[in-house]
Amino acid sequence: MTENTAHHLHASIEHAGTLWVKSNIFSPQVIASVVAAIAAIIAAFIAAKAAKRQREAVRVERRIEHCRRQLNQLYGQLYMLRQASKSLYATLHTSGERPQDWRLVDHIDEIIAEDEKSKIGTIEEIIKINKTIEDLLVSQSGLVDQFPPPESFQRFVSHSRQLQVAWGKKSDLEGSRVSFPREFDNDIENSITEIRARIAKLDAAR
Numbered sequence: 001m002t003e004n005t006a007h008h009l010h011a012s013i014e015h016a017g018t019l020w021v022k023s024n025i026f027s028p029q030v031i032a033s034v035v036a037a038i039a040a041i042i043a044a045f046i047a048a049k050a051a052k053r054q055r056e057a058v059r060v061e062r063r064i065e066h067c068r069r070q071l072n073q074l075y076g077q078l079y080m081l082r083q084a085s086k087s088l089y090a091t092l093h094t095s096g097e098r099p100q101d102w103r104l105v106d107h108i109d110e111i112i113a114e115d116e117k118s119k120i121g122t123i124e125e126i127i128k129i130n131k132t133i134e135d136l137l138v139s140q141s142g143l144v145d146q147f148p149p150p151e152s153f154q155r156f157v158s159h160s161r162q163l164q165v166a167w168g169k170k171s172d173l174e175g176s177r178v179s180f181p182r183e184f185d186n187d188i189e190n191s192i193t194e195i196r197a198r199i200a201k202l203d204a205a206r
Contacts, residue, residue: 062204066143067199074143075192077136082185085129088122103180105166105173114169127167128162145191152181 092111093102094130104123109118134157141149166173 020156060205064199064202067195067202070143070145070195072109074136074140075145075188075195078133079192081129081133082087082188085126088126088129091122093154094118105163105177107172108166108170123167127160130163134160145195150183150187152184152187155181156184
């Protein structure tokens with residue numbers, strides 16, 4: 001076989017191969033395989049997006065549930081208890097004194113001397129409410145909206161304990177005292193407002 005003949009034979013074989021590829025690349029089997037591969041890629045992409053959306057939905061739902069637990073198990077109860085306590089406290093004020101200047105721990109001797117059962121019952125109810133608030137602050141501390149908790153929370157507990165000691169002795173509190181933290185109610189109400197806004201934002205994002 002001459003070199004020229006070999007060259008023509010190689011060219012013929014290459015041409016035949018090219019024709020075979022061209023004739024088979026668009027065959028029904030090849031097209032079906034390509035379509036199936038593309039469909040699989042698209043399906044996998046859609047499944048991944050759906051899984052991501054599902055994970056995000058679960059995450060959002062958990063955050064909303066946590067916010068609701070904060071309101072239902074801590075802040076909502078604190079708010080209602082404080083409203084009840086303030087209403088009772090208002091009945092103890094001595095006329096002529098501004099409510100913000102009146103301190104129960106400085107009037108226990110007076111109230112005991114008067115022996116007014118309604119006032120004594122009111123004080124005992126206030127102390128009971130304070131104990132419930134203390135229990136909430138401790139047992140539901142994981143639901144507090146910030147860490148460390150507001151300073152007013154600790155001051156409330158200290159104030160409540162001092163009131164319990166003074167009432168237990170049935171005498172005015174002596175020595176240094178922790179006054180009721182006026183910002184306690186504001187801290188509760190601010191947290192409720194912020195948590196409710198958080199829930200609304202999360203609901204809108206679902």
